[in-house]
Amino acid sequence: MSTTVTTPIGGLDGSPKVEQNYLTNGHTLKSWLLTTDHKRIAILYLISITFFFGLGGAFAGLIRYELIAPAGNVLESETYNKVFSAHGIIMVFLFLVAVIPATLGNFLLPMMIGARDLAFPRLNLLSWYLFNAGGALVLAALVNGGVDTGWTFYTPYSSLYSNTNVSLAITGIFLAGFASITTGMNFIVTVHKMRAPGMTWFRLPLFVWANYATAVVMILGTPVVAITLLCVVFERTFKLPIFSPELGGDPVLFQHLFWFYSHPAVYIMILPAFGVISELITNFSRKRVFGYHFIAFSSLAIAFLGFLVWGHHMFVSSQSMYQSIVFSLITYLLAVPSAIKIFNWTATMYKGNIRLDAPMIYAIAFMGLFTVGGVTGLHLATVSTDIHLTATYFIVAHFHYVMVGGTITAFLGGLHFWWPKMTGRLYNESVAKWNAVLVFVGFNLTFFPQFVMGFMGMPRRYHYYYFAPEFQPYHLMSSAGATALGLGFAVPIFYLVKSLFTGEKAGANPWGAHGLEWETQSPPITVNFETVPIVTDEVYDFDPVGEHEELMAKLAGAKS
Amino acid sequence: MFNFPMTPPAASNFAGEHDALFYAITFLAVLFTLIVSFLVVFFALKYRRGTKADRSRPMYENLALELSWIIIPTILGLAFFGWGTKVYIDMRTPPKDAMEIFVIGKQWMWHVQHPNGVRENNTLHVPMGKPVKLTMISQDVIHAFYIPAFRVQYMVVPGRYTQMWFTPTKKGEYHLFCNMYCGTQHSEMGGRVVVLDPREYADWLANNGSKPQTLTVAQAGEKIFNKVGCNNCHGGADNQRAPSLAGIYGKTRVMTDGARYIADETYLREAILRPSNKITKGYINSMSAYEGQLTEEEVVSLLAYIKSGANPAASEPAMSSALAAKESRISEGTAGNYVGAMQFNSQRADATPTKRGNKMNAVGAMAAEKVGDQ
Amino acid sequence: MASITHPGHGDGHHGAHDEHHGPGGVFHQYIDLEQQNDSYIVGMWTFLVTEVMFFGALFLIYGLYRYAYSQDWFLAHEHLDYVMGGVNTFNLLVSSLFMALAVRAAQLKDRKVVLRLLGGVMVCAAIFMVIKYFEYTGKFHENLYPGPTFTKNAEILHGANLNKAQMFFGLYFAMTGLHGVHVVVGMLIIGKLMHMWWKKNPMVTEDYIPTELVGLYWHFVDLVWIFLYPLFYLMPRPDALAAHASGGGGH
Numbered sequence A: 001m002s003t004t005v006t007t008p009i010g011g012l013d014g015s016p017k018v019e020q021n022y023l024t025n026g027h028t029l030k031s032w033l034l035t036t037d038h039k040r041i042a043i044l045y046l047i048s049i050t051f052f053f054g055l056g057g058a059f060a061g062l063i064r065y066e067l068i069a070p071a072g073n074v075l076e077s078e079t080y081n082k083v084f085s086a087h088g089i090i091m092v093f094l095f096l097v098a099v100i101p102a103t104l105g106n107f108l109l110p111m112m113i114g115a116r117d118l119a120f121p122r123l124n125l126l127s128w129y130l131f132n133a134g135g136a137l138v139l140a141a142l143v144n145g146g147v148d149t150g151w152t153f154y155t156p157y158s159s160l161y162s163n164t165n166v167s168l169a170i171t172g173i174f175l176a177g178f179a180s181i182t183t184g185m186n187f188i189v190t191v192h193k194m195r196a197p198g199m200t201w202f203r204l205p206l207f208v209w210a211n212y213a214t215a216v217v218m219i220l221g222t223p224v225v226a227i228t229l230l231c232v233v234f235e236r237t238f239k240l241p242i243f244s245p246e247l248g249g250d251p252v253l254f255q256h257l258f259w260f261y262s263h264p265a266v267y268i269m270i271l272p273a274f275g276v277i278s279e280l281i282t283n284f285s286r287k288r289v290f291g292y293h294f295i296a297f298s299s300l301a302i303a304f305l306g307f308l309v310w311g312h313h314m315f316v317s318s319q320s321m322y323q324s325i326v327f328s329l330i331t332y333l334l335a336v337p338s339a340i341k342i343f344n345w346t347a348t349m350y351k352g353n354i355r356l357d358a359p360m361i362y363a364i365a366f367m368g369l370f371t372v373g374g375v376t377g378l379h380l381a382t383v384s385t386d387i388h389l390t391a392t393y394f395i396v397a398h399f400h401y402v403m404v405g406g407t408i409t410a411f412l413g414g415l416h417f418w419w420p421k422m423t424g425r426l427y428n429e430s431v432a433k434w435n436a437v438l439v440f441v442g443f444n445l446t447f448f449p450q451f452v453m454g455f456m457g458m459p460r461r462y463h464y465y466y467f468a469p470e471f472q473p474y475h476l477m478s479s480a481g482a483t484a485l486g487l488g489f490a491v492p493i494f495y496l497v498k499s500l501f502t503g504e505k506a507g508a509n510p511w512g513a514h515g516l517e518w519e520t521q522s523p524p525i526t527v528n529f530e531t532v533p534i535v536t537d538e539v540y541d542f543d544p545v546g547e548h549e550e551l552m553a554k555l556a557g558a559k560s
Numbered sequence B: 001m002f003n004f005p006m007t008p009p010a011a012s013n014f015a016g017e018h019d020a021l022f023y024a025i026t027f028l029a030v031l032f033t034l035i036v037s038f039l040v041v042f043f044a045l046k047y048r049r050g051t052k053a054d055r056s057r058p059m060y061e062n063l064a065l066e067l068s069w070i071i072i073p074t075i076l077g078l079a080f081f082g083w084g085t086k087v088y089i090d091m092r093t094p095p096k097d098a099m100e101i102f103v104i105g106k107q108w109m110w111h112v113q114h115p116n117g118v119r120e121n122n123t124l125h126v127p128m129g130k131p132v133k134l135t136m137i138s139q140d141v142i143h144a145f146y147i148p149a150f151r152v153q154y155m156v157v158p159g160r161y162t163q164m165w166f167t168p169t170k171k172g173e174y175h176l177f178c179n180m181y182c183g184t185q186h187s188e189m190g191g192r193v194v195v196l197d198p199r200e201y202a203d204w205l206a207n208n209g210s211k212p213q214t215l216t217v218a219q220a221g222e223k224i225f226n227k228v229g230c231n232n233c234h235g236g237a238d239n240q241r242a243p244s245l246a247g248i249y250g251k252t253r254v255m256t257d258g259a260r261y262i263a264d265e266t267y268l269r270e271a272i273l274r275p276s277n278k279i280t281k282g283y284i285n286s287m288s289a290y291e292g293q294l295t296e297e298e299v300v301s302l303l304a305y306i307k308s309g310a311n312p313a314a315s316e317p318a319m320s321s322a323l324a325a326k327e328s329r330i331s332e333g334t335a336g337n338y339v340g341a342m343q344f345n346s347q348r349a350d351a352t353p354t355k356r357g358n359k360m361n362a363v364g365a366m367a368a369e370k371v372g373d374q
Numbered sequence C: 001m002a003s004i005t006h007p008g009h010g011d012g013h014h015g016a017h018d019e020h021h022g023p024g025g026v027f028h029q030y031i032d033l034e035q036q037n038d039s040y041i042v043g044m045w046t047f048l049v050t051e052v053m054f055f056g057a058l059f060l061i062y063g064l065y066r067y068a069y070s071q072d073w074f075l076a077h078e079h080l081d082y083v084m085g086g087v088n089t090f091n092l093l094v095s096s097l098f099m100a101l102a103v104r105a106a107q108l109k110d111r112k113v114v115l116r117l118l119g120g121v122m123v124c125a126a127i128f129m130v131i132k133y134f135e136y137t138g139k140f141h142e143n144l145y146p147g148p149t150f151t152k153n154a155e156i157l158h159g160a161n162l163n164k165a166q167m168f169f170g171l172y173f174a175m176t177g178l179h180g181v182h183v184v185v186g187m188l189i190i191g192k193l194m195h196m197w198w199k200k201n202p203m204v205t206e207d208y209i210p211t212e213l214v215g216l217y218w219h220f221v222d223l224v225w226i227f228l229y230p231l232f233y234l235m236p237r238p239d240a241l242a243a244h245a246s247g248g249g250g251h
């Protein structure tokens, strides 16, 4: 294989190159709103989640502004509680669960396996509508006065005590949950049944494996949280006693059911990111991935074991001592598959021919940040240390490291990598590189101080801390970092949008990357491929040595 | 303002153990982070496109390597799991001689009852060097009792007792936080933990407030026992109407369906609030449910009374139980014990109408009607 | 990637086309009918897995509380009419039989029989809903639904603890209600399917897979009821109560 841009498939049999692409195929609003093309739906989803990310980020800004002063700046306690609840709910249910699968996954999965579309295109469109309907309900709940339960909706506070718009918000989450279920079903069927001839399971790109594992978690977990949250609504509206102790229910049962989904949900958030990183590392190291089978199977292991550790969120919740011990043990075992991935990626870089473009910088940032987030997960997986650390800022730092430092960094890397494929345009590479560095620095400044302050005992979900002013310096650092981080997240919107109008034309394969998606034109035609591709070899057959020699020869040629 | 403490004070028997473990895991964490970061950056520079590096014979699969980085983290993980679990089991097993203090959480204040009846709000006084066991329950939503300096925390759940224990090791004042989100004033549901040396603690108990003499928790329980009418059925010995409760605490009870339970706090609470769930062998379900009719404080008092060896038939009142021996100068201290900045808190809490009140009445009414039906 | 391409079975679709069926009712994203049918079947099973998890959570809640409150729940359950429930169970079993036969007839492309059998399924489903209607209204008249107006009369519940009984009826309504919604959705789908058969739509007449998918769904709905019926209507007497009764108590 060469690093040069390969010709679009249409050219091979001499037929005229097709000028049409999925973006130009229909210009009316209706052609977008009623599209069943997975690529257009991916773009629609991208718009929706960017909106929700901006909104969630705005709430994060409010949190950080408020916490600069120990006695608060502008908000009432009640409002503060609504703000962090809105931040958590939007970021988790309306952003992070969907971000990679519904955008990059939707766009790439069919192309990567050589299919024309997902198995159920109309279901896919329905998924987007459900997602937005859910988002609209959550917004309605916020506009109507907000929700103050936190994103975890613990009973009996959420079911009997809070007099905010809990039911409305939950209904919204319920709908968004169905969006996630439909996406999951679509992915599973597509991977099982729509692979192009010759695309065997072990020739699948790792991104597909990761999304497949994610889809399994989605369809198994989401229905449980849907019904659990519905029970909270029943309890609120009909006083149907399920979780409230005064009516005979068990408040801790809610936590079991909630985390039965919400722990696997954190793997819904990270597995697709793992998939993106696998692609980025191999493509920018110009080298076949190290330990393909181990990476693929560790995704499945994570999806499976992920269902057995929910109790590690409940070490101090009055579950029995033995339960806690077992959950702690399985959590430790679950850390191993993540370690496998990290080490395999590192080994992939060994003897590579590495290009440090913006996506690769994001990938490298991911490796560092996710590792920090992951290994601090071990502090929490150990019951005796978790007893001190639970519900402090240590946890806030842990999960922002894995969710923002992990997933969002991977998403940004992937978005930059596939942007030319999606839009046919190149963005400004050097701005993108410096922005990646800004995100990395801003992120660490925001969330590293939170580890220290968490260890010192700063509780989360605290509006005031005037009685404990020793935490203020850390809050200050964190707020300063958040400003830089917010900037780092906003800038890409500008240069990416700008590239749509002024960006250089990308060509089919600007990175010289490998994978079926790069063998069709950019942007692709509506049916992805002119003809059904036939796959004869595994995906990542790079040749770093040959490439290096080629480059050297070219340089030598230029010199002489 | 800009001093930089980086660690919490260490003031209990667990602090040392906990911190050792914490730093060990941190060491592991930093080690692995450094290894990964170093390798990634090193490779990224060494094998950057265009550098002269040996790229011959690349590797794509290596079972030995894979196994080593599966097995080494697994072993390390298991080792830390083992260590952590050992400390944890310790933390969950209070010593037999621990002094028991009752904690009741409600939106948004802590209410503490010392064994001899002294009460305080949003503050917890404990003696240095003595193991202390907290038995906690919530009156509304879930809270969590968190003392960072002691490295202990546990949720305070409505409808069931939870426990935690510690031995304070250093005099001083420490933060007390509610660490489970519980509504509007969650962040202000805290206060202080004051560690006194045992003599000071005894004095503090004795001189606490200037209110008239009061009862120990167990005595208060006895009063309730007689007032509510438990003694109508439960006498000094098993009788036709009901089993005796004398010395029942800790005994094994046999139910009609053959099940056996140890009569611990949870069992007794259940037996009082929802007696129909577990019927003692030889009796029918004639005791009515007291759920919604007794406050958590009253239940706690009844429990203390039953645990003190309740024996209503005997002429000698429970007063004489060991705890009550040095009772003479102890006084009711609710108002007197409000401390510092937290005071307004509890006042607001009292003024806040929660939905709780109404509902409890409704449930209570139901239970009452049920009594009528039987 | 070393992949070559060849003309394949491409159906010549270029550019603009959305929901047009290719030859033989194949949607554009599929290579051929076989792939489409396989996808449908895998899709339906995946969907049923989500349904299992959905009901599974409720069954779990039921199980835990039933274990904790067996006695009160037994007393409360005596208010459910096991005859009505039994008739409905039988009724759904018959409908399942009809459905199975309908799928068989669809394979044999016997349109008249398919229509007749699906009609039979519809009748059964309607009977089911009517009986449910009577059961529900009965409970409503007796104020046996959760909420502040839950019956004030403990005697009607044979002396069960009112909170526990309320929980029982709450779960009863939640679970059978959710099941009822599934039955109604099933009726709509079967109605649509019958319409297609009636109009001789080649999607169904040429190919039995759509009929089979509806059948799978319907069997699942029946299966849920097969669990609901014994759990709610046929509780065994807890031992404790037996002893109580032999002791001369009881009501």
Ligand code: HEA
Residues within 6 Å of the ligand: A152, A266, A267, A269, A270, A312, A313, A314, A315, A331, A332, A334, A335, A336, A338, A339, A342, A370, A371, A372, A373, A374, A375, A377, A378, A380, A381, A382, A386, A389, A390, A391, A395, A398, A399, A402, A403, A406, A407, B028, B032, B033, B036, B072, B073, B074, B076, B077
């Ligand atoms: C993307 C999301 C994501 C991911 C991937 C993870 C990954 C992990 N999480 Fe995290 N977690 C959250 C999101 C996530 N978490 C959130 C949102 C919460 C809080 C929810 C709330 O309460 O609001 C939370 C809370 C949380 C808790 C509960 C704390 C509490 O409430 O008291 C625990 C406890 O065990 C935990 C543990 C772990 C572990 C062990 C991993 C592991 O999977 C990490 C594995 C990775 C590594 C370990 C790094 C790579 C490995 C190496 C470099 C080798 C070295 C390893 C060894 C020696 C074993 N997390």
Ligand code: HEA
Residues within 6 Å of the ligand: A050, A051, A053, A054, A055, A056, A057, A058, A060, A061, A063, A064, A084, A085, A087, A088, A089, A091, A092, A095, A096, A149, A150, A151, A152, A396, A400, A403, A404, A408, A446, A459, A460, A461, A462, A463, A478, A482, A485, A486, A487, A489, A490, A493
């Ligand atoms: C995906 C998940 C996600 C993400 C991305 C973030 C992002 C951030 N979070 Fe979030 N956070 C959570 C998930 C997430 N968080 C969750 C689940 C909780 C727990 C909630 C609970 O307790 O219930 C939490 C809680 C939480 C707290 C604790 C609050 C408390 O306990 O009292 C804090 C405090 O510092 C915080 C800060 C931040 C900051 C500074 C960012 C920054 O990274 C944000 C930076 C981003 C921006 C500033 C926006 C960028 C601007 C644009 C993109 C342009 C705008 C675009 C348009 C208008 C279209 N978060």
Ligand code: CUA
Residues within 6 Å of the ligand: B105, B106, B107, B108, B142, B143, B144, B178, B179, B180, B181, B182, B183, B186, B187, B189
């Ligand atoms: Cu009480 Cu938080």
Ligand SMILES: [Cu+2]
Residues within 6 Å of the ligand: A262, A263, A266, A309, A310, A312, A313
């Ligand atoms: Cu978890």
